[in-house]
Amino acid sequence: MSNDPPDVRASHEDRDRAVDVLRIAGGDGRLSTEELEKRLELALNARTLGELAALTADLPDSRPAPEAKEVLVIRQEGGKYVQDGRWLVPARIDLRTQLCRVTLDFTQAVITSSALRIDAEMAHGRLVIVSAPGMVIDTGGLNRTYSKLKVHSTDWTAEPRLRVELAGTLIHAKVIERRPRR
Template sequence: MTDEAGPVDGVPGRSAAPDLRASDRERDQVVEILQVAAGDGRITAEELDERLDAALSSRTVGELARLTADLPSDGMPPQAAELIRIDQRFGDVSRAGRWLVPRRMEIRLMFCEAKLDFTAAVITHNTLDVDLNLRVGGNLLLVTRPGIVVDTDGLERGSGEIKIRPAEPESPTILRVRLAGESRGGDITARPPRRSFTEVVSRRKQRTDG
């Protein structure tokens, strides 16, 4: 990291006023940049922890800027793609890890499964519109996390099952996935991630002790 302050939120003049007090929004932007950088392998887990602590305790724009001075995108969060297309026949396809959720997706599947895992995904807006065309053997799996709502009201279904686990009512919505198009033989499943054996045992023990 360098000692030179750079722009944090793209507002002209920020770099000229490093002693300006930082806002919560600016801290949140830097936290997101750091998390994405760690997911891309640009900084280590130890560096991430160190910089996150510094970001949350930073008082000025200059302090925040130093934390991202050696990272790309000029201190701005990554921009989501407008559209991602997946056209797959045979063989499975997935989006997992710290992938950047686009604004729209077009998914065409036959004799394969597409998995969209949102548990560690980078979400920069509150809706994802998915245009589906599921044929025989074309299945879609959505792995959700608290705050993700899946809406199938715009979907035409001929055959195949739709299993949508209800969102947790106490969690504020961070992303609404709106499925539209048609399913003519494929299954659609939306569920939280599977718990490991250790997590299952721990959860049962907590219920017993409670």
């Protein structure tokens, strides 16, 4: 928060910052799903800066990460495109590729939202999704021509940490979900 005394009333902006910190900590695996939900509820109902500070005090870095781009645009012909390591997952990915292998690795990604939409127009390529725990992939929005899907995490009855919705057109392409290597 700021250098204000802890008994100062919290603003909507103060609560939003605390919620961002908590979501990032949850995405990093620092908080269980249950603990994250409990702390988010407390943050949204907090009256003072002290109450908000107590919710993030045990987290190593209580500053929120920079804002994720609303849309990540991937346009490429040939070659490889890899998004891995610690990256901020946007709300949407616009994927336009031809003769290209794209890898999206979510194992160390900072997930700040519960949903990601990938709008794909792929020809003669491959999309490899390295999934993280609590992630499900919905391929129902894909139109496929001579294309294959190898997706394992499709249990929509559970409450996933991240729902990935794939939509668009695949021509002679593959979508493969891979589990992280240990």
